[in-house]
Amino acid sequence: MALYHNQPMAHAQEPTAAPIEHRFNPYSDNGGSILAIAGTDFSVIAGDTRQSEGYNIQTRYARKVWQLTDKAVLATNGFAADGNNFVKRVKQRLEWYEHAHHKPMGLKSIARMIQTMLYGKRFFPYYVYNILGGIEEDGSGAVYSFDPVGSYEREACRAAGAAQSLIQPFLDNQIYFKNQQPEPGSQPFIPGNLPLATVLSLVVDSFTSATERHIEVGDGMEIYIVMARDRTTDDLLGEGKLQKGMEIEELGTLGEGQGERTFLVRQALKRD
Amino acid sequence: MMSQHPATWGQPTPANSSFNQFNTFPLPQTQRGQSSHAHHGPVGHTQQPLVTGTSVLGLKYDGGVMIAADNLASYGSLARFRDIQRLHPLGQHTLLGVAGDMSDFQWLKKELDALLREEDALALTDSHPSLSPKNIYELLSNLFYARRSKMNPVWNAVLVGGWDKVKKESFLAYVDLLGTTYTAPTLATGFGAHLAQPLLREAYEAKAGIDGNGPLLTKEEAEKVLEDCMKVLFYRDARSLNKYQIATITSEGVDISDSKSADTYWKFAEGLRGYGAQTQ
Amino acid sequence: MFRNSYDSDNTTFSPQGKLFQVEYALEAVKQGSAAIGLRSKTHAVLLTLKRSTGELATYQKKLIRIDDHVGVAIAGLTSDARVLSNFMRQQAMRSRMTFGRAIPVGRIVQSIADRAQTNTQEYGRRPYGVGFLVIGEDETGPHLYEFSPSGTAFEYYAHSIGARSQSAKTYLEKNFENFEDAPLAELINHGLSALHDTLQQDKSLSLHNTSIAIIGPPDAAIENLGQSAAAKRGNFRVWENQGVEELLKAWRRSRGEPEDGPQEEAAQPPAAEQAQSAEGSENAPAGAPAGGEDVTMEEQ
Numbered sequence: 001m002a003l004y005h006n007q008p009m010a011h012a013q014e015p016t017a018a019p020i021e022h023r024f025n026p027y028s029d030n031g032g033s034i035l036a037i038a039g040t041d042f043s044v045i046a047g048d049t050r051q052s053e054g055y056n057i058q059t060r061y062a063r064k065v066w067q068l069t070d071k072a073v074l075a076t077n078g079f080a081a082d083g084n085n086f087v088k089r090v091k092q093r094l095e096w097y098e099h100a101h102h103k104p105m106g107l108k109s110i111a112r113m114i115q116t117m118l119y120g121k122r123f124f125p126y127y128v129y130n131i132l133g134g135i136e137e138d139g140s141g142a143v144y145s146f147d148p149v150g151s152y153e154r155e156a157c158r159a160a161g162a163a164q165s166l167i168q169p170f171l172d173n174q175i176y177f178k179n180q181q182p183e184p185g186s187q188p189f190i191p192g193n194l195p196l197a198t199v200l201s202l203v204v205d206s207f208t209s210a211t212e213r214h215i216e217v218g219d220g221m222e223i224y225i226v227m228a229r230d231r232t233t234d235d236l237l238g239e240g241k242l243q244k245g246m247e248i249e250e251l252g253t254l255g256e257g258q259g260e261r262t263f264l265v266r267q268a269l270k271r272d
Numbered sequence: 273m274m275s276q277h278p279a280t281w282g283q284p285t286p287a288n289s290s291f292n293q294f295n296t297f298p299l300p301q302t303q304r305g306q307s308s309h310a311h312h313g314p315v316g317h318t319q320q321p322l323v324t325g326t327s328v329l330g331l332k333y334d335g336g337v338m339i340a341a342d343n344l345a346s347y348g349s350l351a352r353f354r355d356i357q358r359l360h361p362l363g364q365h366t367l368l369g370v371a372g373d374m375s376d377f378q379w380l381k382k383e384l385d386a387l388l389r390e391e392d393a394l395a396l397t398d399s400h401p402s403l404s405p406k407n408i409y410e411l412l413s414n415l416f417y418a419r420r421s422k423m424n425p426v427w428n429a430v431l432v433g434g435w436d437k438v439k440k441e442s443f444l445a446y447v448d449l450l451g452t453t454y455t456a457p458t459l460a461t462g463f464g465a466h467l468a469q470p471l472l473r474e475a476y477e478a479k480a481g482i483d484g485n486g487p488l489l490t491k492e493e494a495e496k497v498l499e500d501c502m503k504v505l506f507y508r509d510a511r512s513l514n515k516y517q518i519a520t521i522t523s524e525g526v527d528i529s530d531s532k533s534a535d536t537y538w539k540f541a542e543g544l545r546g547y548g549a550q551t552q
Numbered sequence: 553m554f555r556n557s558y559d560s561d562n563t564t565f566s567p568q569g570k571l572f573q574v575e576y577a578l579e580a581v582k583q584g585s586a587a588i589g590l591r592s593k594t595h596a597v598l599l600t601l602k603r604s605t606g607e608l609a610t611y612q613k614k615l616i617r618i619d620d621h622v623g624v625a626i627a628g629l630t631s632d633a634r635v636l637s638n639f640m641r642q643q644a645m646r647s648r649m650t651f652g653r654a655i656p657v658g659r660i661v662q663s664i665a666d667r668a669q670t671n672t673q674e675y676g677r678r679p680y681g682v683g684f685l686v687i688g689e690d691e692t693g694p695h696l697y698e699f700s701p702s703g704t705a706f707e708y709y710a711h712s713i714g715a716r717s718q719s720a721k722t723y724l725e726k727n728f729e730n731f732e733d734a735p736l737a738e739l740i741n742h743g744l745s746a747l748h749d750t751l752q753q754d755k756s757l758s759l760h761n762t763s764i765a766i767i768g769p770p771d772a773a774i775e776n777l778g779q780s781a782a783a784k785r786g787n788f789r790v791w792e793n794q795g796v797e798e799l800l801k802a803w804r805r806s807r808g809e810p811e812d813g814p815q816e817e818a819a820q821p822p823a824a825e826q827a828q829s830a831e832g833s834e835n836a837p838a839g840a841p842a843g844g845e846d847v848t849m850e851e852q
Contacts, residue, residue: 400656
C-alpha cells in the first residue's frame with residue numbers, strides 16, 4: 001500500500017478539507033545538558049559535549065559553555081543553532097560595551113542584557129535555556145538562570161537541558177539541602193557555601209549519572225571554574241586535586257586582568 | 273484528475289494530496305484556486321524541496337579530506353536527473369557536497385561563485401589570501417541560519433570539506449537548512465547519517481582511536497570505506513544511484529573523480545519470494 | 553568669510569582645478585596635534601602627542617582601538633574621528649561575524665577612504681575634517697596606512713600627520729631604512745625621536761602628553777604584560793600615562809639623557825591654552841601656535 005500516498009478512502013470523507021500544510025519547522029532539539037553551581041568566591045559552569053538530533057549523534061564534541069569575560073561564563077542548551085547565534089550576539093554586545101566604556105560589562109549587567117535580548121525575540125524565541133555563572137562586583141560567586149524568553153533569577157545552582165529532570169533534584173538535595181535535617185543543636189544549612197572540591201565532585205557525579213540514564217548526554221564534559229580575585233587555587237591545582245582522567249587548563253585573561261582567574265577542566269564521558 | 277486507485281476509480285483526486293497518484297513527483301502546493309477559507313493568515317515562505325539529492329558523505333584521512341555524493345537528482349520517487357554533480361569546488365581548497373533541493377543548490381553555487389570572484393578581484397590589489405574553508409563555512413552557516421530565521425529556508429544539508437593552508441590541516445563540517453552546524457572527522461547527511469556514519473566512524477576509530485590521536489586512514493583506505501558506504505546506500509536508499517563521485521581535497525587542491533559505480537550483487541534476489549519473477 | 557569664490561560648496565572646481573573645501577579639510581588635519589606611525593617586519597607602532605584645552609581639562613585621547621588587529625591615531629576634528637572610527641568598528645565586526653575572519657587592513661582603510669570620497673563629490677555634504685594613521689596586522693603582516701579627508705589611502709613604511717609633522721617626516725626619511733629589521737624597542741625609540749622633533753623648542757615628551765600604540769608580539773622588557781591581555785596576545789594596545797613611563801625612560805637612556813627627563817619642566821607655571829569651542833578640544837585655535845601640547849596637569 002506504500003505506493004499510494006493517501007489512504008484510498010480517507011479523502012472520500014473530507015473532500016473539501018483545506019490542503020495539509022507542510023509548515024517548515026524552524027526549530028530542533030540538540031539534546032545535552034548544562035549546570036552551574038555558585039560558591040562563596042567561585043562559580044562552576046559545566047556542560048556535556050554531545051550534540052544530537054533524535055537518535056543520531058551529530059558530533060561528540062560541540063561546545064555549549066562559553067567564556068564571555070574574565071568574570072562571566074555562559075552555558076546554552078536547547079536548539080544548538082539558536083544557542084550558537086545567541087552567544088555570538090551576546091559577545092558582539094559585550095564588545096560594543098567595551099568600546100563605549102573601556103571596561104568589561106559586569107555579571108549582573110550581562111544577566112539583565114541577556115533577559116532583554118531573549119525577550120526581544122519573545123514572539124519567535126531563541127529555543128535556548130541559558131545559565132550564566134561568574135563573579136559579581138562584590139567578589140561573590142553567582143549563577144543566573146534563564147528561560148527561553150528571558151525570565152531570570154539569581155540562584156545558588158541550576159541544571160537545564162535533556163537531563164534537567166535527573167540532575168536538578170539531586171542538586172536540590174545536595175546544594176539546597178532539601179529533605180535534609182541539621183543535627184540537633186548544629187548550625188542551619190546555608191546553600192552556596194560548599195567548598196570547591198565538593199562542588200566539583202557533585203558536577204562530575206551529576207554528569208556521569210545523567211550519561212548512564214539519558215541517551216542524549218555523554219561523550220565529554222567541560223567544566224569552567226571562575227575564581228574571585230586573589231582566591232587561593234590550592235584546592236584546585238597540584239597533585240591529586242583532580243579526579244583521574246581530568247585535564248585542567250587556565251584560560252588567559254581577556255581584559256586588563258583584575259585578578260579573576262578562569263580554569264577549564266575537561267573529562268571524558270561514556271560514548272554509548 | 274481522475275483517481276486511478278481501484279477503491280476510488282473514476283472519482284476526482286483528493287485536494288489534499290501532496291504527491292501524484294503514482295508517488296512519482298510532488299504536486300505544487302500553491303493555494304491558487306482554493307476556496308477562500310483555505311488561506312487565511314499571512315502568506316508564508318513555506319516551501320518544500322522538489323528536485324532532491326540524497327546523502328553526502330565526508331571523511332578525514334591522512335593528508336586531506338574526501339567527500340562523496342551520487343549523481344542522482346530525484347523528483348519525488350522519480351529518478352529524474354541521473355547525471356547531476358553534487359560536488360562543487362569553491363576556490364583552491366574548499367569543496368561543498370550538497371544534499372536536498374537542487375535548485376537551492378544551484379542558487380547557492382551562483383551566489384558563492386560571485387562572492388569568490390569579488391574576493392579574487394580585491395586580492396589583486398592587496399594580495400591578501402582568499403577565504404579559507406573555515407571562512408566559507410562560517411558564511412554558509414550565517415546564510416542558512418538567517419534564511420531559516422526568515423522562515424524561508426535554503427533547503428539543503430551541506431558538507432564543507434577543505435584544506436587549511438595556514439594550519440596545514442584538513443577541514444570538515446556540516447550545515448543544514450536550520451542553521452545547525454557541527455564538525456567531526458566523519459560526517460554524513462540524510463540516510464547516510466543512519467547507514468554510512470556508523471561504518472565511517474568504525475573505520476576511522478579503528479586506526480585513529482576514539483580520541484583521534486592515532487594514525488589516520490590512508491588515501492586508499494579512505495576511498496575503500498567510502499565506496500563501501502556508497503554501495504550500502506545504493507542497496508538500501510531508494511533515492512540513491514549507483515553512479516557517484518568522490519572529491520579529494522588536499523594541500524595540492526581539489527580533485528573531483530569521474531563518475532563511478534560499485535560492484536553490486538543481486539543473485540540472491542532470484543531466490544527471494546516476491547522479488548524476482550514469480551514462479552508460483 | 554571667503555578665501556575665494558570657489559570654496560562655498562565642495563563640488564565646484566576652481567579654475568586651477570582645486571576643490572577648496574577639500575583643501576580646508578586637509579588644513580584641519582594639519583591643525584591637529586602630531587601623530588606618527590612606523591613599522592618593521594614584525595610590528596606597527598603609532599605615537600601621538602596629546603593636547604589639553606586648559607589646566608582644568610583632560611588630555612584628549614588620540615588613539616582608538618578598532619579591533620584586536622586594527623587601531624588608529626587621529627589628527628583633526630575629534631568628533632569626525634568618532635564617526636569614522638565607529639564605522640570602521642562596524643566593518644571589522646561585520647567581517648568577524650560573517651566570515652569569522654579579521655578584516656584585511658587595506659580593505660578597512662579603503663572602506664573609509666571611499667566614504668570620504670563621496671563627501672567630496674556630492675552636493676550638500678562636507679569632507680571629514682580628520683586624518684588617520686591606521687596600523688594593523690593581517691595574514692600579510694603588519695601594515696601602516698594614512699587616510700586623508702581627500703579620500704585617499706596610502707600605505708607607508710613610516711609617516712606623520714598633524715601639527716609640525718614635517719619635522720618628524722624629516723627624521724623618518726633619514727632613518728626609515730633601519731626600521732624594517734628593528735626590534736620593537738628600537739622602533740619605538742625611532743618613533744619617539746621623530747615625535748620629539750615635532751615639539752617646540754622648550755617642550756619635552758612626558759607621560760602626560762605621550763601615548764603609544766603597538767601591534768605585534770609583546771616585549772616584556774618594555775611592556776607591562778600583567779596589565780594588558782591585549783599585549784600578551786600581540787593585539788592592538790595603548791600605553792599612556794603611567795603605562796608609557798618605561799617606554800619613555802628607555803628612549804631617554806638610548807639618547808644618553810637623564811632617565812627621568814628634564815626636571816625643570818615641572819617647576820614651570822603651566823601655560824594655559826585658550827579654551828576651544830566649536831572646533832573641539834583636539835585642535836588648537838586657527839592661527840594659534842601649533843603644538844600647544846605643553847600644558848602640565850595632574851592626571852585624574
